[in-house]
Amino acid sequence: MITVSIIGSGNVAQHLILxxxxxEGVSLVQVLARAPQAVAPLLEPAQIITEYHDLVQVDLILIxxxxxxIADVSAQIxxxxxxxxxxxxxxxxxxxxxxxxRGVFYPLQTFTKGKEIDxxxxxxxxEAEQKEDYSxxxxxxxxxxxxxxxxxxxxxxxxxVAAVFVCNFVNHLYxxxxxxxxxxxxxxxxxxxxxxxxxxxxxxxxPREAQTGPARRQDSTTINxxxxxxxxxxxxxxxxxxxxxxxxxxxxx
Amino acid sequence: MITVSIIGSGNVAQHLILxxxxxEGVSLVQVLARAPQAVAPLLEPAQIITEYHDLVQVDLILIxxxxxxIADVSAQIxxxxxxxxxxxxxxxxxxxxxxxxRGVFYPLQTFTKGKEIDxxxxxxxxEAEQKEDYSxxxxxxxxxxxxxxxxxxxxxxxxxVAAVFVCNFVNHLYxxxxxxxxxxxxxxxxxxxxxxxxxxxxxxxxPREAQTGPARRQDSTTINxxxxxxxxxxxxxxxxxxxxxxxxxxxxx
Numbered sequence: 001m002i003t004v005s006i007i008g009s010g011n012v013a014q015h016l017i018l019x020x021x022x023x024e025g026v027s028l029v030q031v032l033a034r035a036p037q038a039v040a041p042l043l044e045p046a047q048i049i050t051e052y053h054d055l056v057q058v059d060l061i062l063i064x065x066x067x068x069x070i071a072d073v074s075a076q077i078x079x080x081x082x083x084x085x086x087x088x089x090x091x092x093x094x095x096x097x098x099x100x101x102r103g104v105f106y107p108l109q110t111f112t113k114g115k116e117i118d119x120x121x122x123x124x125x126x127e128a129e130q131k132e133d134y135s136x137x138x139x140x141x142x143x144x145x146x147x148x149x150x151x152x153x154x155x156x157x158x159x160x161v162a163a164v165f166v167c168n169f170v171n172h173l174y175x176x177x178x179x180x181x182x183x184x185x186x187x188x189x190x191x192x193x194x195x196x197x198x199x200x201x202x203x204x205x206x207p208r209e210a211q212t213g214p215a216r217r218q219d220s221t222t223i224n225x226x227x228x229x230x231x232x233x234x235x236x237x238x239x240x241x242x243x244x245x246x247x248x249x250x251x252x253x
Numbered sequence: 254m255i256t257v258s259i260i261g262s263g264n265v266a267q268h269l270i271l272x273x274x275x276x277e278g279v280s281l282v283q284v285l286a287r288a289p290q291a292v293a294p295l296l297e298p299a300q301i302i303t304e305y306h307d308l309v310q311v312d313l314i315l316i317x318x319x320x321x322x323i324a325d326v327s328a329q330i331x332x333x334x335x336x337x338x339x340x341x342x343x344x345x346x347x348x349x350x351x352x353x354x355r356g357v358f359y360p361l362q363t364f365t366k367g368k369e370i371d372x373x374x375x376x377x378x379x380e381a382e383q384k385e386d387y388s389x390x391x392x393x394x395x396x397x398x399x400x401x402x403x404x405x406x407x408x409x410x411x412x413x414v415a416a417v418f419v420c421n422f423v424n425h426l427y428x429x430x431x432x433x434x435x436x437x438x439x440x441x442x443x444x445x446x447x448x449x450x451x452x453x454x455x456x457x458x459x460p461r462e463a464q465t466g467p468a469r470r471q472d473s474t475t476i477n478x479x480x481x482x483x484x485x486x487x488x489x490x491x492x493x494x495x496x497x498x499x500x501x502x503x504x505x506x
Contacts (some may be wrong), residue, residue: 067475090475108443110450110465112458117450123443149443158437159444161479161492166430166444167451168466169495170423175460175502177419184411190361190376190402191412191419192456197363197370198420199452203445205365207428212363213421222320222343226414234498239414241494242422245487249428 002026002139005055007073008064009033011111012087016064016144017042019119023143029058052076059136062087062105063096071095083133089160092153093127103128103137106156107145110167119144125151125159176235208249215246255279255392258308260326261317262286264364265340269317269397270295272372276396282311305329312389315340315358316349324348336386342413345406346380356381356390359409360398363420372397378404378412429488461502468499 004026006013013031017039020028028047032055033039036048049055055078063073063086070086074097077084084096085103096102104127109117124141126148128134134150141148151159174195178188201210214222223243230236257279259266266284270292273281281300285308286292289301302308308331316326316339323339327350330337337349338356349355357380362370377394379401381387387403394401404412427448431441454463467475476496483489 067472090478109447110454112454112463112465115454115457121446123446125443147446149440151439151443155437155439157478157482158433159439161482162430162433162444163447164466164479164492165426165433167447168464168468168499169491170426170448170451171455171460171464171466172468172495172499172502173418173423173426174455175464177415178460180411180415180418184408186404186408186412187402188459190378190404191415193374193376193400194362194416194420195423195452195455198423199448201363201365201368202424202427202448204368206441207424207431210365211421211424211428212365213417215417215421215425219320225343225410226417229410229414234494234501235418237494238422238498239417241487241490242425245491246421246425248487249425 002060002136002143003029003058004060004062004140005030005032005058006062006064007032007077008062008087009035009038010064010066011113012107013064014039014042014113015111015117015119016062016087016107018116019144022119026140026143030055052078055079057082059083060085060103060105060140067091071097074100083128083136085128085137089125089156089163093129094153101128101130101133103133104151104153104156105137105141106151108159108163120146123147123149125149125156127152127156173238176238179232180235211246211250213246215243216250218247218250255313255389255396256282256311257313257315257393258283258285258311259315259317260285260330261315261340262288262291263317263319264366265360266317267292267295267366268364268370268372269315269340269360271369272397275372279393279396283308305331308332310335312336313338313356313358313393320344324350327353336381336389338381338390342378342409342416346382347406354381354383354386356386357404357406357409358390358394359404361412361416373399376400376402378402378409380405380409426491429491432485433488464499464503466499468496469503471500471503 061084067088070091080099083101085105093104106125107122109122126137177191181188314337320341323344333352335353337353338358346357359378360375362375379390430444434441
């Protein structure tokens, strides 16, 4: 049985706790929580601690706290040569205190408070300094997901930027769609099948093959009609820039 | 039994033919095709015609051709007072020849050649000049989908722009994610669960509630790190503008 503890009580920590509770072959020993009430409904009272000196050594300590606190938290762990991994997409492995064995255990997904998620299909991006540590990370990861990838810190940076484009920025375009509907007394539900199909298409086609629309066709009549139609400055600027980017991208073929 | 004919042989026409073939209560009488070979596998030979003078009168003629040809096609229909509707998101109902009864029958979805789609959940946006014509459109629509909406020409313009944002532009952001993966020898599959969950979230939450990420948190450390990281001009410009739009949008709350 592999033993794991978690430092953190936020969104990612909570989703990891839920995943480990269902996992076989991994035992969740302790959760060090600054906000113990946030994880209390998920754990036995004895599993929750609030002080670093109460931590016991385990096979893996996962740090699931806000990016800017990771280095400081790792320095406070009262052990040496303990395997410690953080769960962040944008923090380097080297930011962890070097007194311990270092690793990264980054689940590439958007976690929403209160919305449970099927962890078994979430890619876990793994990195470690030493081969035997990588094996521990892999064993823990495979207990909660079917999808693991070796991703080094440099690649993880690219992946985190890519995630911002396909998640945060995509959601903002949904927001613009929703605003346009609201403005014209249309139900946002009208757009939902299109949103789902657009995502479904790139599960089997490449985004390049899946691209449609006036920009892809270089249909300047429709593009100009849309630009004349839009009043909001940001919407107009985004329409212009995204259209230009699609057209230039098509030329690269 | 309501009788329908289609003018057109492209993507939308083909998906409509497939939907009508499965429908009860509607009979597809003729398809007038400039490219008869494109629809030949879907129809009996007797259903396919290539000349306007071979058209027979039916309850509804649907024009599913490219936007710029709609007005001309409608003028060539050799009848008067025949109900004629086009299927375009961006053409006004008034562009149809006024010798016939006019309507719009706009399926709000992205159609991909060779990828069959469940038509029963596609919203059909309907418009007609006369009440009895609207009833015919509704009856035909309800034979192939569970989702119909009254949408006038002004609203349809807004909806078409919104569709460009949530479909074409979203797909382009998927493309950027894919490019970043490729550049760093990462599998695009890594991003797919995130893409699916991002779309799934707005089925139950509003995009405003679902928004996460560095821009939403106004996390300038991460934003600047990402901007420093990006080399491509379009990617940098889009990152900047989308971030600004998310931040300003947050201020509107």
